[in-house]
Amino acid sequence: MRQLRAAGRDLSDELPAHISPAHSENVNFFGVITVDVEAELAKLDGGGWRPLRPAAAQTLSI
Numbered sequence: 430m431r432q433l434r435a436a437g438r439d440l441s442d443e444l445p446a447h448i449s450p451a452h453s454e455n456v457n458f459f460g461v462i463t464v465d466v467e468a469e470l471a472k473l474d475g476g477g478w479r480p481l482r483p484a485a486a487q488t489l490s491i
Contacts, residue, residue: 472479
């Protein structure tokens with residue numbers, strides 16, 4: 430915060446409460462998406478389609 434303010438940025442004192450230094454696996458900070466192409470292609474059937482997910486069991490309550 431001090432460095433940003435020294436650079437002329439106008440930052441409120443409440444801002445740090447909304448920032449986390451934690452790095453999460455599901456957050457991509459670098460803009461690069463890595464895909465295992467071979468693994469994705471192996472999921473395709475003979476016609477080039479991915480199989481449907483199994484339908485969830487439906488429970489009816491009356």
